[in-house]
Amino acid sequence: MRRFAYDFERPLIELEEKLDAIKRTESAGKEDIAAQIAYLEKQIEKLRVRTYSNLTPWQKVQIARHPDRPRTSDYIEAIFTDFIELHGDRTFRDDLAIIGGFARLDGAKVMVIGHQKGRNTKENLLRQFGMPHPEGYRKALRLMHLANKYRLPLITFVDTPGAYPGIEAEERGQAIAIAQNLAELSRLEVPVIVANIGEGGSGGALAIGFGDVMIMLENSYYSVITPEGCVSILWNGEGNPEQAASLLGLTADRLKELGIIDAIVKEPLGGAHHAPALVARDLKKELVKALKDLIKLNPKELVEKRYARLSQIGYYIENPVKAPVEK
């Protein structure tokens, strides 16, 4: 079976496949073959560094969407202990595009909520590729209320292309569901830590995606609109998503520069799926550190600080000084 690869990875993957084929042949072990293998391995390493060292914003978006990329459930399993999943919005149904429940982070009791993509086509159909309906956001809202009531710090994992675009989603109030979560997140009297592990697609991501500390994985993205959506609106489909991705300033690096996020967790060359355990370990370190800092604040301080943080996000000019008139 051919391995999944984006165009820019294709030469590397082909070389790797060639190496695999040689290793599989019966003559493996003979000296001339061994030399060939050593040579190929060296070439592959060089090419790997060349392919992944200076990723463009669009390439990062692609890695963020990689089918093998670890999902929220993988991080929950790797980072937390004693996870108890909670289901349903108590109104309509259980939306599997969002999961959540109680868990322990380094021993501390917390509430976890995250977008959940599937690992294969079958699971993705169940989970709508991590695109929630309003009932998904209302499930999240219910868990936020529980977190607040039982004073459990909230940790969210962001990984969605966006809120589900569909007739029923609109009928059941997609806009209102997102808006209510935004209002609620701002007033929670417990620490809120956000980890973007893949796709941060617009309002559908933001609905569980802002807090006191915001962390992004190196190859995740967070954007006001998907690059494809931007192309279709601004260029009437004439441009390409590569350009759009560069313009939107959606990478972790750029968002740290802009002061939107606080920390970036490095990924191995090629993306988190090449060493999931390593990424989970480093992400855990960041989460634990953030939680240690935040639990020092009392509820009122937390809410005030979060409000102040949001309040200063914006780029505008006030009382513009009129240019002096030349005589």
Add this chain to the structure above:
Amino acid sequence: MPIGDWFKKQERNTARSPAVEKRIIPDGVWEKCKGCNEPLFVKELERNLKVCPKCFFHFPVSAYERIYQLTDLHSFEELWGDLIPGDPLGFAANKPYIDSLAKAKDKTGLNEAVVCGRARIDGFQVAIAVMDFGFIGGSMGSVVGEKIKRITELATREYLPLIIVCSSGGARMQEGMISLMQMAKTSAAIARHQDQGLPYISILSHPTTGGVSASFATLADIIIAEPHALIGFTGARVIEQTIRQKLPKDFQTAEFNLAHGMVDMVVNRLELKRMVARLLDYLGASGVKE
């Protein structure tokens, strides 16, 4: 009559019609109704709050027109009108963002897509914000977010009811994530106004979609929609492309939203001011009756 002749006549008719229109609709005096195609006398249309007297089609109104229609005469006092947008990302797609901003300013005479201030509605003191779709589709960037936050904070501080008239395609993508975060910022300000127990009425005019519908627009105590206004989160085109099926005819209209329980009422613009005043009375607003 041979069928061929019949077609000829039709052709002649259609060929003549633009000239006829030109004769009877000179610029600025007459306007053709987009709802029923009837020619309307502009002065009369304005007196009728830009609602077609024949078919009740609601024409779009600018921010200042709306303020004139909705608030008591000379009661509006504008705030933060001098806040102007910047270009945080140096954004340039098919044209530079700064050019779009300059063009929007020329077209509307506004610095940004929202106008805010204090006003009275049938004597009730209110804090009001009105969006203008003419300014880059009423999109929310830093300035819109900041002004909505400020008017909401002022309302909270001064114990005033908040009135927001929405008209927006959503977040302004030319300011990237900074725009998206304005959704959280405005919602946080509204949450504080709610927690203070103060009334907030939002009026959704055509269109209210995307990041605006998914933040402050729908967090009100009472949500009023204008007839036939487009209200929803995801654009119809994106939905059609995703699910590959035809959308219901009234999809995302004000009436559709009413039927699905997403808005309190659909109110004709001619009755809007009166309805807002009646609601303010129930919500315990204070003011001097005129």
